[in-house]
Amino acid sequence: MSTQSPRPSRPKDRYGFEIAIICALPLEADAIEALFDHYWDDDGSPFDKGPGDPNAYSTGVIGRHNVVLSYMPGIGIANAAAVASNCGKSFPGTKLALVVGICGVVPFKPDKDEIVLGDVIISDGIVQYDFGRQLPDRFARKDTLLDLLGRPNQEIRGILAKLRSLWHRRQLSAKIAEYLEILRQEPGLRAEYPGVTKDRLFEASYRHTEDQKSCEQLGCNGELVLRSRLETAGVRPTPAVHFGLMASGNSVMKSGEDRDRIAVQEGVIAFEMEGAGVWDSFPCIVIKGACDYADSHKNKDWQRYAAATAAACAKAFLRFWVPSSTQGLAATSCLSxxxxxxxxxxRTAGAVDxxxxxxxxxxxxxxxxxxxxxxxxxxxxxxxxxxxxxxxxxxxxxxxxxxxxxxxxxxxxxxxxxxxxxxxxxxxxxxxxxxxxxxxxxxxxxxxxxxxxxxxxxxxxxxxxxxxxxxxxxxxxxxxxxxxxxxxxxxxxxxxxxxxxxxxxxxxxxxxxxxxxxxxxxxxxxVPAMDRDEARRYFKEALIQEISSSDEQVIDYLLALLAHLPLAITQAAAYLNENQISLTEYLQLFENTDRDKIELLGAEFQDDTRYEQSQDPVATTWFISFNQIRKADELASRVLMFLAYVEPKAVPQSMLPEGESQQQLTRAIGTLCGYRFLDKRGSSEVFDMHSLVHLATRSWVAENDSEKEQSQAAIARVSEVFPTDKWENRDVWRQYLPHAIKLLRCAEDDWSEEICKLGYWAGRCLLVDGRVTEAVELLEHVVAVNETTLADNHPSRLALQHELARAYRANGQIKEAVELLEHVVAVRMTTLAENHPSRLASQHALAMAYQANGQIEEAVKLHEHVAAIMETTSAENHPDRLASQHALALGYQDNGQIAEAVKLLEHVVTVRRTTLAENHPDRLASQHALALGYQDNGQIAEAVKLLEHVVAIEAEILAEDDHRRQLSEDQLQRCYEMLEGASSIVESEASVHDEEM
Known part of the structure; x- marks a missing residue:
């Protein structure tokens, strides 16, 4: 009978962790965490991580090992390589990395041994099967000595040989079963065996026809491959352990035929996506549970159980892995x-010469x-x-x-x-x-x-x-x-x-x-900013006044405003010490206005740990760098001044001022990032600016007497690149909107034509995005400005009034919408031809407002007029013609002309299916309207089918609280109830008929 391994002592530092466990998915990490014998994170001060390391870690004990668990931000070789590299820097004592999780498997090994779902694969080597060259007629994997990942080191090869022996294999299996039972008892892990009937293996050539649907939804009924282990194993077969080569790649293997081809070519028994990334950073073993057969029928039913078997195997494996000898470490074990x-x-240094x-x-x-x-x-x-x-x-x-x-x-x-x-x-x-x-x-x-x-x-x-x-x-x-x-x-x-x-x-x-x-x-x-605890300790050390318990929250809030920046903290403490004011008073000053904030950041103070000639407060420190940039890189200086007027976060590169070439802009951005005034978000083309740097930049521009000029330049640039409100541009204008709104709010009273243009498009985009109240507020202001500068019949003034009226209608201000649109229509009827798009657009909008106001006959009459003209001037699939027909159909519905409405909407839906993407709001709106028409027409089954489609699409693209999504879901529920009611009536009538017979 084995004895319990003694728990290792708490490491003095991060050098004391020899085992790293890397998991790509949260459910994989959940299973590992559940098998920790002790959590160092809950016992003593945290071990944290090295500077610049973006990884997240948990530290604890498994058996006789101190282990660090690293959580990957996403799947794939690149993510794994980055995580492993940073882990090695933060935990430099790592001797072995275990990549633990789930994988797809080859159902039959070369010796015809069966692998079933829930079995565990332990790697004795990795093949990066998708690393090579795509030739015209084939893919050629790179397999030279320099391209191969290499075999495991001697220690790993030795322990794998030991575990293959019968006695130790039995011990390993027994421990896996023991630890798996622990995981099965934890309800939150949902690690129960899914059942033999769900372990379905189809012939490799039998394909799953639709990727986004399950086998049950598609009715996959191909011939199943029989496995003797499943026929004789009873309810829950014991997970078997298989040793062999694993294929590692950047894509998910979902093809039975490709699986078998690569298995034969490379001799692999499983497919996964992280091992190759870790292999070069550490001595490494991949331990993964079989969750699917790497074919097109794969699903997520087995993932949690497979993650549990892999975690159980990892813990069992570590019983056989011997920690480094403590010989020679006694003298240093007590050192920091x-x-x-x-x-x-x-310790090896000789005498000084x-x-x-x-x-x-x-x-x-x-x-x-x-x-x-x-x-x-x-x-x-x-x-x-x-x-x-x-x-x-x-x-x-x-x-x-x-x-x-x-x-x-x-x-x-x-x-x-x-x-x-x-x-x-x-x-x-x-x-x-x-x-x-x-x-x-x-x-x-x-x-x-x-x-x-x-x-x-x-x-x-x-x-x-x-x-x-x-x-x-x-x-x-x-x-x-x-x-x-x-x-x-x-x-x-x-x-x-x-x-x-x-x-x-x-x-x-x-x-x-x-x-x-x-x-x-x-x-x-x-060098990063201080973390919260460091900032608090430093601030308290620097303050003369005593800190009460009631000040703790104020301190945390103030330090967050100062972004844990040491020089800003030093300056704040010096100001508090010199002026003998309370923390609350200082905070009120800091938050009062931007001018007060800059004055506080610009207040001089004495510091014996800094140069006499550079006793500069934090704002002045940055001003020096700003001036260096202005001398060295004109475009970088222009970009910096532009950034002073937009939001400091999530700035898209496409919005920045352009240079003579893309290379010049790249250099300018590199300069600003080099000074850490800008930070790039990962591999995207989106940038963030430190909030205090943003404030200092604005102050620097003002000090150089160029505030108005730079503000106008920023407005001109954003107005130039701001897109139209077309749905296809949605991702772009959603990025630009926060910056446009900030510019508009900060604009002075003398609005230029460019500001009004920006306000017009920003208002329209807000309206499309469902931010109706903001759209009304912005458009009202722009209209008010234009009414003082433009003639009554000026096209720009009428266009703005038209958009404001649309926003009024969306906001429930129907009377205001009708009044404004009647004015716009009246003016345009005197200045524009009958078939002019702007005249038709305002008549269309007025008809919609009439309809919302209960003036149905007027609405239908105007809709019919617009639709009739559009039929003579526009192609059948023109968006405006379809919009007018859609609106007319809605008018027919409100007027009780259901048959006409259904006929027209069926036409609109048919055309939009051929011209618009499945998730386009106009296509969804016409389908929703047709479903309502079917419902009013007694075609409940057709309504349900259409609404189920609309609800499914909207669930993917709209927020849960979006009124459009809620409207569709409510309407579908009513249709379900109508179907149930109809079914009950039929059953009741049948029962009465039976009794009469």
Whole structure:
């Protein structure tokens, strides 16, 4: 009888986790979490993750292992590779990665062994079957030595051989059954065996005809392949474990014929989508449960059970995996992660060469006693410089993010823990500041010089020589590309004057990513804002006043407004300390107006950990960068000023000002992203700007006396690119609308023609999007402006009045709509021909308003007039002609002319099926109207069929609370009730008839 493995002790840091488990789907992670024996996340301070790591993790214990569970943001090889790479950085002690989850399987192995649903596959290798070249007549997989993923390492091959043996295989199966039973007892996992009858395997050639429907819906009735395990296994066969090659690719395998072809070619027994992405980052084993047969009949019925069997197998497998030996670790087990890095680096160090100069320490600032947190950044920084031995590393981040303070903290840590290192600090604010720092280094190190010596060259030569010993040089504020790298064609940059030596390390701090790449290549560390806990600790340390429990929520809210930005927090604390006001009073000032906010962000304060010549508040810090951008990149400056007037979040690239070429715009965006004033959302062409940076940008534009000019330029640009309200443009105008509305709200009273044009189209798009109240408010304002500037019969004025009337009708303001449209129609009848589209459009809209107002006869008469003219001037499938016929049919319905309505709507529906997409609102509206006509005409079954289709489509494209969707669902329910009522009447009449007989 086996004994329970002792629980491992809590790791001191993230280096203590040797097992990583990676899951692509939440249901896969659910099963793993349920088998944790202990959760470190609930016991002690969190382990968090490395800087710049976007992954999400849970930490805990499985058996005798400390494990980290990583959640993938999506399926596929690329996602898996990114997750594995970041996991390796945050948890550098990882010795083994398990990719655990679900897969599709080949039902028969080469030896004819059966694989049934719920079985588990353990990989002994990965084949990336879709990696290759598509030739004209075939696909050729790349299979050279450099292209292959390679076999598992010796340790993995050894344990897999052990588990294949009969005795250990039995042990593994017994443990899987034990852990699976635990998962089956958890109701939330829904890990019950679905049943033998649901394990259906069709012949590979029998295809599922419609991808979006189930086998039950389609009535798949092909011949089933018999499996002996299912015939003899009873109710629930025991999951079997199969070892073999797994095919990994970027697409879901849903073809039985392709499955069998690849299985024969490559010798694989399963298909999945993550293993190839993890394989290159860690020693890796893929453990996956069979949830389908990788054919066109696959469904999700088996996913939860398969995820449970895989999780149970993963836990059982870890009983056989031996943790790293603790030999040699006792001396370091009590050290922190920071200390261990220094310990590992120094334990083999020899004596210092007597010819070397004594270590020197030259830092222009005292130690920052208020420094808190940033452990992840410091750990990564120390690892890059001293463990991996990179000679040049750059810290890059937004101005005020805390780069200098992190470098300062590192410098003092080196002084205390690496006493054989010299530490020097040079500001790269200018050539002069750099030269002055070099003079101080010469004095501190006692470097011999002559009267004609160049201080910069003297320091470069000294630190490049062996007599300088080990050293760290901090090059701070390397923000200006010209200062650092020199002018084009001239080697006058500071970078050329930096020393080089095997024993030296250089750390740059810069707010400009292009500088970081130029000086450090790939060895770049992005500095994030503080997390909430770090920001709170720092703020409380900096404040003089006592904090009461009632202030806690105020602090969290204020820090969120300051975006956890260290310099902004320092400035806020200094203001509170100097002016002795309460947190609530400061918050009221900060939220009062944008001008007050800028004044607070621009308030000067004293800080002994910053340069005397740059005691700049946060707003001024950014102004310096803005001015650098204006000098270096004219288009980037224009884009920056444009951004000051639109919303700071979700800015589409297509809306930005254009340059002479796409490449020029790409460079401009790169400049702004390089300074971290813009952040790109993943791989999309959408950008975000920090809210405080956005505010500072607006203030900077105002300070340069160009506010009105830039505001007008922004309006002109958005007006130029804003699309029409056609449904096909919906994705675009939904992106643009928030920015257009912000521009319109901030516009001054003297609205130009461009502003009115933008207001017109924005109002129409709001109306199409169902935001009726906003549409009315905006269009009323634009109409009011036009009524003071345009003649009564001006086309633009009439067009705006027409749209406002439509918005009134949609908003239930029927009388206002009728009154305004009667005016528009009257004017257009005197100025436009009878068949002019604008005249017909206003008559059509007036007829709709009459109908809504209960003036049915007037509505029908006007609808018939419009429809008659449209029939003589437009093609049968013209959208306006169909719209007029649709409206006329609705008028017929309201007038009791049901047969005429049904006939006309059947025509409209038939034509729109050939011209509009299935989810187009006009097509759905005509189908909905026809269903109502069928209902009024007693054709309930036809109405139900049509409404079921409409409801299904609207459920995919409309929000749950959208009135159009709710209207369709309510109407369908009424039809169901009418059908049930009719059925009851028939049954009752039949019963009476039987009794009479």
């Amino acid at each position: 992660l920071d200390d261990r890095i220094f310990f590992d680096q120094n 007597s010819s070397q100069t004594q270590p020197a320490f030259l830092i222009p600032f005292s130690k920052n006693d208020l420094f808190v947190g940033r452990d992840d950044v410091l750990t990564e920084l120390q690892g890059l410089l001293f463990n991996r031995g990179y000679q040049k590393v750059a810290l890059v981040g937004l101005g005020g993010i805390g780069k200098t303070q992190i470098a300062l903290q590192l410098a003092y840590q080196i002084k205390e823990k690496k006493q054989d290192y010299s530490v020097f600090w040079v500001p790269a604010l200018s050539r002069a500041s750099f030269e002055q720092a070099c003079i101080q280094i010469i004095d501190a190190c006692g470097i011999p010089t002559t009267d004609n010596s160049d201080a910069v060259e003297t320091v470069r030569q000294h630190l490049s020589s062996k007599r300088a010993g080990k050293w760290l040089l901090v090059v701070d504020n390397a923000d200006d590309m010209q200062t650092v790298m020199g002018s084009r064609g001239v080697d006058d940059g500071l970078y050329r004057s930096l020393p080089q030596g095997d024993e030296g390390r250089i750390l740059f701090t810069t707010r400009y990513r292009k500088v970081a790449v130029s000086v450090a290549g790939r060895n770049i560390l992005d």
